[in-house]
Amino acid sequence: MATAQQKISVEIVQDSDAENPRKWDNLATMVCAHRRYDLGDESGTREALDLIYENLTDEQLDQIDFDASHVPDIEKALQLTGKAIILPLYLYDHSGITMKTTQFACRWDSGQVGFIFVSKAKVRSEMSWKRLTAERIERVHAMLVGEVTVYDQYLTGDVWGFRVTEDDEETDSCWGFYGSDPLSNGILDHLSSQAKQLVESGNFQRVC
Incomplete structure (x- = not known):
């Protein structure tokens, strides 16, 4: 049986509409x-x-x-x-x-x-x-x-957001994080504990 953490996936996505x-x-x-x-x-x-x-x-x-x-x-x-x-x-x-x-x-x-x-x-x-x-x-x-x-x-387009998907359904997203490192650009502060653990362990997908 899959664990709750395994049901969640996180994408770090380039923000194509970032604010100046x-x-x-x-x-x-x-x-x-x-x-x-x-x-x-x-x-x-x-x-x-x-x-x-x-x-x-x-x-x-x-x-x-x-x-x-x-x-x-x-x-x-x-x-x-x-x-x-x-x-x-x-x-x-x-x-x-x-x-x-x-x-x-x-x-x-x-x-x-x-x-x-x-x-x-x-x-x-x-x-x-x-x-x-x-x-x-x-x-x-x-x-x-x-x-x-x-x-x-x-x-340079180094602005990012995230999408959290659970059971193939998007459950959370946020945009406008400047810098590519999700550990320091503020993304972690907006994630649930399970999604945060995935990002901290490097288990996420980057989408450009």
Whole structure:
């Protein structure tokens, strides 16, 4: 006689309709420009320009020959304000796209596509910090890298869901888990104890 566990099967399924994480309430803002891809945050350029115009004079902008439509100029001006924490964004475009905050080894199909930033004022407010020490800035860097990692998972299709079937009938499902490892992407928290045991022991099917 089959046990209850044997009657249950779990599929880890690629999510073909994943939500763009840049629609979430993120700490940071992405500013990107690419002739073929719509990347980053819709409000990114406007938010960066607002911070620039609040903190730099026209004379300062003239000195750097500022072009508000040119993303590298926006990044340079934002750095000049001293009011933001910024990391570059690099895109590798070859049979799909992938993004990170450090350069790719292959320079032929990759390059800087923009930057991600957060104002220091927002960090102080969100984190309840009065001072931004070097250690705290490193923590913010890690947060920005984390946001880029999640966005890259979206760009590369590394978003998943699960289906639980019992006696050939689907009994449970959930979607929108970023990252391919079901042991760490949050899927386990949504499974029944029997289904969880199957996944933890590797007894599941991955469907792409």
